[in-house]
Amino acid sequence: MDMAHQNDHLCDTGLVLGLGYGRRSTTSYTTTTTATTTTATTTRSSSHRMSPAPATRLTLSLSDDALGLKMDANNDGKTTRVSSPHSTLSSFSTAYPPSVKKEKDMVSEEAEVERVLSSRTSDEEDGGGARKKLRLTKDQSALLEERFKEHSTLNPKQKQALAKQLNLRPRQVEVWFQNRRARTKLKQTEVDFELLKRCCETLTEENRRLQKELQELKALKFATPLYMQLPAATLTMCPSCERIAGASESTKGLAGAGTVAGVGSSPFVIAPKPHFFNPFTHPAAC
């Protein structure tokens, strides 16, 4: 995912919507807060899980034919799931992230074989009633991830081919892509939420600052005789040059003086921040 692009996009949104955002938009995101927390850890865990691992080849594959026979034998609506754990025992490698599973590294191959065989045995002993949940191997997951990066959806042909390549059923591939899309979207939503939250905080802070300045100016207005008596509409803040300009000639002298406080003859002291620019008298000031 292109986070930089995403970031830019959202920043643009923040600026465009800037002063127009309201409570509604912020509250609408509150429901995702819990999910956000979850994903923070999700990312951490999955990252080390996905880390490169030494691959140890296993060849315990069940052929498609064998699976087909088993499904035929059961011949009910749920048979496909019954056989699914076995399909995982395909010709894919066993791999563990080296940074996490140190002990398991020692016995990776044997452990995987044993795990796979024992689960299979228990399934068979259960007569298929209590199914073990399928876990894709690292290689299977890696290949699926690779394909997902290329295309987040699959057409029937692609699905069929990938399923064959992975020694999985097409339905499993389909479900994997469905889940992957959903979880990618969720993760993106959480990222968006965080960025918008930050934008919101920035704008709130800016709003607070502007309100404070407004209060100061209002207070000043009462104490100021002439040059600050202009209608508010005639005062426009110049964001770039930060100069002061009034609508009348009486204020012109202030335009080049920087802050009002810098004007020696002025009896007034204004906070250094607010400077105003009149676009009518200084059209090219910026």
Place this chain on the structure above:
DNA sequence: TTCGTCAAAACGTTCA
């Protein structure tokens, strides 16, 4: 197809 949900498996933490 998405969305919400369930549940198995993996993983992490605590404690005797």
Place this chain on the structure above:
DNA sequence: TGAACGTTTTGACGAA
């Protein structure tokens, strides 16, 4: 050290 328990990940399903 390992059992017990809590949390996270992820394969799978049904509803819309």
